[in-house]
Amino acid sequence: MCAYVLVAEDDERQAEVLRRYLQADGHHTVVVHDGRSALHQFRARPPELVVLDVMMPRLDGLDVCRILRGESEVPMLMLTARSTEDDLILGLELGADDYLTKPYSPRELTARVRTLLRRAQRAPNPAGVLRVGRLGIDPQRHEVTAGGVRIECTPGEFAILAAMSEQPDRVFTRNQLLEHTSGLDRDSTERTIDVHVMNLRRKIEADPRRPAQLLTVYGVGYKLTSGPS
Structure with a gap:
């Protein structure tokens, strides 16, 4: 299942690792390094999934999540170094669909991306409403x-x-x-x-x-x- 994925991660080395893993999994991946660039890229070409780091300059990931959820139902996977339950719950309350706490395995991230995409693209029920x-x-x-x-x-x-x-x-x-x-x-x-x-x-x-x-x-x-x- 190939998709257009937007990655917003301010750590350039980590972002490059994610790009390589996602592209190896068949996804077209665009990387940005701050929150405002994430919003600009999203609006210029809406992706099928967003991977969003919480700690970013200019506009943090939680603010980006809140803004995007007001504009779109796109699946969002949050990346956070904050391990407290309150911080994790806040991201979900703002509309994120899943999260990973750093450090994480890039293979686990690609697996979660596949799962979120399957969920979003699940075949419709012919029975109607x-x-x-x-x-x-x-x-x-x-x-x-x-x-x-x-x-x-x-x-x-x-x-x-x-x-x-x-x-x-x-x-x-x-x-x-x-x-x-x-x-x-x-x-x-x-x-x-x-x-x-x-x-x-x-x-x-x-x-x-x-x-x-x-x-x-x-x-x-x-x-x-x-x-x-």
Whole structure:
């Protein structure tokens, strides 16, 4: 699966390593070294995936992530030297789909890129729009509505909703939901599922603190229901 990938990494040596690995994996790769250049390149030619370092000059990766997510649903993989949970969660809340903590293996990065691209390009469901209560999930158009109002979702959020909407009221473990997202680093990405669910509740629930459709099944995982009858 070949794609056009934009890499924003201020460490020129590391950026060159990433470029070589991604190109060896068949991807056309463009590298920039600061946040403003990342935005300029993205707008000049939108890529199919962005690899985004958090610590960059001129504009940091978190700001770039926030701006891009307001303009596009492109898959984004964050690279961070910050290992605290709060920093990692912040990137996900801004719309990143996955992250790697430095130091990391370039081979793992290319594997995650392949997974994110597969998720974004998954074949549409010919059954059309899936409806669960007030939610409508259109796999072909990659659209979600809540009460008829369109909701913007990241690829990771959409993957979770689409999977759960195919089997309403089924309880999914975090690990099962990972099969529909990245699922490469169990300890970190299970927490990623929690963040995606939290963000989805903010978007689809009337009261995110008291969800009516995207429910927690304590000790097991999550389920999507039609809500109050």
